[in-house]
Amino acid sequence: MRFRRGTALVAAIVLLVLMAACASRSEPGAGSGGEATAASTEDVTLVIGAYSVVKDAFAELLPAFQQQWREKTGQLVTFQESYEASGTQARSIVGGFEADVAVLAMETDIDKIEKAGLITHSWRDANAYGGMVTxxxxxxxxxxxxxxxxxxxxxxxxxxxxxxxxxxxxxxxxxxxxxxxxxxxxxxxxxxxxxxxxxxxxxxxxxxxxxxxxxxxxxxxxxxxxxxxxxxxxxxxxxxxxxxxxxxxxxxxxxxxxxxxxENPAAVIDANADRHGTREVAEAFVSFLGTPEAQRTLAKYGFRPVDPGVWAETKDRFxxxxxxxxxxxxxxxxxxxxxxxxxxxxxxxxxxxx
Missing domain, CATH: 3.40.190.10 (Periplasmic binding protein-like II)
Structure with missing residues (x-):
């Protein structure tokens, strides 16, 4: 009888702990600073493999995209970022670095990734500018x-x-x-x-x-x-x-x-995005880079915009x-x-x- 009572007590304690944990996760404001946070199963990590030149601009662009994506979907996207010389970055991705998105110095570096079988869509058709973002x-x-x-x-x-x-x-x-x-x-x-x-x-x-x-x-x-x-x-x-x-x-x-x-391209790396389940957010990020908001930020960091409207606004600087x-x-x-x-x-x- 003692054994049965002990087993029942332990089971009850475990059940109470699990219920408390579930309530804590679902309660708004449970995150740090009292802000609502998405459940861990809803969060997503996007891996960016980029050439070194965009690093400063991305320090502003990534949080802007993160906020937009959170407001649109309720999902928290975090970033793992790698910045290298463009050729080095392309070779790293071909060699096994599982970037979801590549932002590189020239189209031939994207082509290397495509030829390795990691990009399977027509990346040049991903936007109106031949896949270029700057x-x-x-x-x-x-x-x-x-x-x-x-x-x-x-x-x-x-x-x-x-x-x-x-x-x-x-x-x-x-x-x-x-x-x-x-x-x-x-x-x-x-x-x-x-x-x-x-x-x-x-x-x-x-x-x-x-x-x-x-x-x-x-x-x-x-x-x-x-x-x-x-x-x-x-x-x-x-x-x-x-x-x-x-x-x-x-x-x-x-x-x-x-x-x-x-001209500098960006592309979703299909094999990695599909493996990680990040295709939707990866495609959204590449599209975001071509938006007027992102193009204005890129222009602030000295890039010439590909968006015609933003180019008209900024061309006197160049x-x-x-x-x-x-x-x-x-x-x-x-x-x-x-x-x-x-x-x-x-x-x-x-x-x-x-």
């Missing part, structure tokens, strides 16, 4: 007052000028930098020879590269080195310099006459160089990867001094 330009940054009088790419070929840009093996930003200089060489060849001349453009790129101090892992790493005192001129994204200037860092921006328009071109001027990414960045491509010939 634009920028490749520009030059000098020290305050532009003491060397840098005005255009040709100034980077002068003796004694120390140049910084990152390594295209790891950095998508570096590819944009090199594309800009090479494309400017093609533009010069058209003026002087009446045609695009790859040999001329290669020579021009090589003359700039001869003055490069170091090839850092990412654009952010190059910027850190420059601010530490390395080099005279940094080749980088316009948005990076605008953001640093807004933070009080004394850069001078030099926009070359001939330079390339950068110079429009006379010789602006896009990746199509170089033949598109497939041709660029083959001609410039294959094992025997122009970039590696320049790197080897050939």
């Amino acid at each position: 634009r920028s330009l490749v520009v030059m940054g000098t020290r305050q007052g532009n003491p060397l009088g840098i005005r255009d790419w040709s100034d980077l070929t002068k003796e004694g000028v120390k140049v910084l840009y990152p390594n295209p093996k790891t950095s998508g930003g570096a590819m944009w930098d090199i594309n800009a200089i090479y494309g400017a060489g093609l533009k010069r060849s058209e003026e002087e020879l009446g045609r695009k001349d790859p040999a001329y453009a290669k020579s021009f790129l090589a003359a700039v590269h001869d003055n490069v101090e170091s090839l850092d892992k990412s654009g952010r790493a190059s910027m850190a080195a420059f601010e530490y005192g390395v080099g005279d001129v940094i080749v980088t994204y316009e948005n990076e310099l605008l953001a640093r200037i807004a933070q009080g860092v004394p850069y001078e921006i030099v926009t070359p006459r001939d330079t390339i328009q950068i 110079p429009q160089p006379e010789g602006l071109f896009d990746i199509g001027y170089l033949g598109g990414w497939a041709q660029v990867r083959e001609e410039l960045y294959s094992k025997k491509g122009i970039w590696y010939q320049v790197l080897a001094g050939l």
Whole structure:
């Protein structure tokens, strides 16, 4: 009889504990600070794999999306964030980092993930801008007052000028930098020879590269080195310099006459989003990046909006160089990867001094 009474008492205690726990979870205001919190089964974690340049803007954008999503669905979304050089981030995702969303420097890095079978939808059709969420330009940054009088790419070929840009093996930003200089060489060849001349453009790129101090892992790493005192001129994204200037860092921006328009994509990674059960929130986040609200925030951090309305509001902040071109001027990414960045491509010939 004692055994039976003891068993019944224990069962009653367990039942009371479980009922109290359920009541506590469902009671409004049970979270910290007296705020209502969603049940743990309703919460969702979204894993973001992004290139390093968007980190500052995302510090503002992620909480804004979190609030919108909570108001719309009642669901609390939290973020796991990784910021790396774009090429490094793409390789990490292909190698097993289970990001739900990739926000990278260029479409070829998204293509790597797609070719690995992790993206199965037509990501370029995910928005009205070919899957792109931001634009920028490749520009030059000098020290305050532009003491060397840098005005255009040709100034980077002068003796004694120390140049910084990152390594295209790891950095998508570096590819944009090199594309800009090479494309400017093609533009010069058209003026002087009446045609695009790859040999001329290669020579021009090589003359700039001869003055490069170091090839850092990412654009952010190059910027850190420059601010530490390395080099005279940094080749980088316009948005990076605008953001640093807004933070009080004394850069001078030099926009070359001939330079390339950068386009940066975002995509849901189907295999991971489906595995994690995050497809709905992942798609909503990518869509959010194209909204006027998010585009205005991105413009505040120096990115050129893809949304036409927000671009009309903000375009007076951004110079429009006379010789602006896009990746199509170089033949598109497939041709660029083959001609410039294959094992025997122009970039590696320049790197080897050939």
